[in-house]
Amino acid sequence: MAKTLGMRKNPVKDEREQAFKQAALKVFSAKGYHRATMSEIALEAGFGKGTLYWYWKSKEELYFALIRQMHEEFLQLVEEAASRPGSALEKLGWMGGEITELYYRDRDFCKLSWKMRAEELETFSPQYVEELQDYIKRTKRALEGIVKQAVEEGSLPPADPYYLSCMLLGLVEGMEIQWLEDPSSFDLRRGMELAMSFLLFLGETGKRASTGG
Amino acid sequence: MAKTLGMRKNPVKDEREQAFKQAALKVFSAKGYHRATMSEIALEAGFGKGTLYWYWKSKEELYFALIRQMHEEFLQLVEEAASRPGSALEKLGWMGGEITELYYRDRDFCKLSWKMRAEELETFSPQYVEELQDYIKRTKRALEGIVKQAVEEGSLPPADPYYLSCMLLGLVEGMEIQWLEDPSSFDLRRGMELAMSFLLFLGETGKRASTGG
């Protein structure tokens, strides 16, 4: 006979997990993976280190729970933009707005992601690295699809879509960095709007050129 | 009276310093400041740790000797571009080419700089942080000057020169990151050339619009 005596579910599991994740986000995003300590995260969450290890089996697992969440969110956004109806420029416009909002909403996530990219990937377990690279690959592919459409529609110059998407990604990430380093001297929203207006300008002149010539 | 008597200059001292700096560059650029160890740097240079400390008084000092060199080089490049004769577009074109060459020549320096920007500045001594921020400020100012000229010449749209220069810097840095992460999937030279052609395109259409309207 199975002994179920005293068996119970963890009533506070979700709550605690959230508390720890929030604390971890704060500490990891401020210090990066290697400089962050599990004691500090536990303290920040208001618990002992042992308790933190009750919920996560390692520092790495906790870290990648956050990294995964960030990449998942970003990927979904880009894929949704790609699958939307409308012109490529409309898709890019919508995506730019959403990305900006995402960044402002989850600034610590941005910092986390940003610090992560400067870490040595070799120090992490291969399964996590693979998972991460898969997210990045899928995101880039979705973005490249939109850009390809834009080139076909003549709203972007007829250059290699892959390189165009790299440039676009580079521009956004480069502005993101400046905003993260000093938000008071660079307003990301304004930068994104300016970038968007350039895109539109390119689109217009491109179309005018193709219809006029 | 100046005491020069008996003050001997070790003929190999400079050589050793260079060896240590090169080793430090290799290790710091691969691991970042905090994960790099002095023992490893000493070993890489072919000396004992004690010897390394005979040449530099701290890890931080060694690190900033490299950081300083990198920023100095970049700043000089941008300032030289700004003080060149010719149109803003010519300056930017020259600068883009030089930057690309610099990056390819000193890839490890790029990595170092890139990792450095993800570090917590608070962990360094204020004097170093100040020095660093001064370099960045001067670089940005020089770049902004060129961009301002470009706007006045009508080869860039009439937007805030500061934001334009931030975007330009962001684009270059964003592409640099992608190239650092995986040079086989993103060729920086090609990316820079593409970016440059966009700049020229903007300049032409901008001028045509102003002369035609």
Added chain:
DNA sequence: ATTTTAAGACCGACCGGTTGGTCTAAAACT
């Protein structure tokens, strides 16, 4: 309703390993 039971939740001392920096003694040079 009260007691019993055992899993859930929690803690912090502790361990093994690492690292920046020091110290000393010997080697090398002049």
Added chain:
DNA sequence: AGTTTTAGACCAACCGGTCGGTCTTAAAAT
């Protein structure tokens, strides 16, 4: 002989992760 240079043992501080043990609480048993 005296000075410069080198090496690596050594130290104190720190960190990820473990472990033994304690307290809490839901559910089973009465």
